[in-house]
Amino acid sequence: MNTPTLAIDPQHKYPHTKHRWTIADIAAQNESAGNYYFSRNTMKFFGDKRSFFGVRHIAGKIYVRRNKTSKAGMSSMIGSVREFNPATGSI
Numbered sequence: 001m002n003t004p005t006l007a008i009d010p011q012h013k014y015p016h017t018k019h020r021w022t023i024a025d026i027a028a029q030n031e032s033a034g035n036y037y038f039s040r041n042t043m044k045f046f047g048d049k050r051s052f053f054g055v056r057h058i059a060g061k062i063y064v065r066r067n068k069t070s071k072a073g074m075s076s077m078i079g080s081v082r083e084f085n086p087a088t089g090s091i
Contacts (some may be wrong), residue, residue: 021062023050026084026091033089055084064091 019025027038027050036042038050048066056063062084082091 020057021055021084021086023053023055023064026055026062026064029086029089030084030091031089035089035091037091056081062086 023038030037031039043049052067054065054067056065064082064084066080084091
């Protein structure tokens with residue numbers, strides 16, 4: 001089984017990172033880790049756009065925050081906040 005190679009720069013070690021991550025950075029890292037959080041099919045299923053998400057950098061940790069309600073009106077997704085780990089690419 002091939003382990004995906006993460007597109008992580010050595011200076012971006014978690015949690016002591018000075019890099020200011022964007023949704024595009026996080027989506028690329030998540031995809032390179034073999035995850036589907038921001039994949040086209042997942043976003044389409046929930047009626048989301050990347051513009052619905054924001055990034056917060058708090059105390060050396062990176063959080064992905066969902067800012068808007070999707071077309072699907074998924075109440076469990078409203079106001080969700082998840083921690084992003086650059087070392088693994090997981091959200």
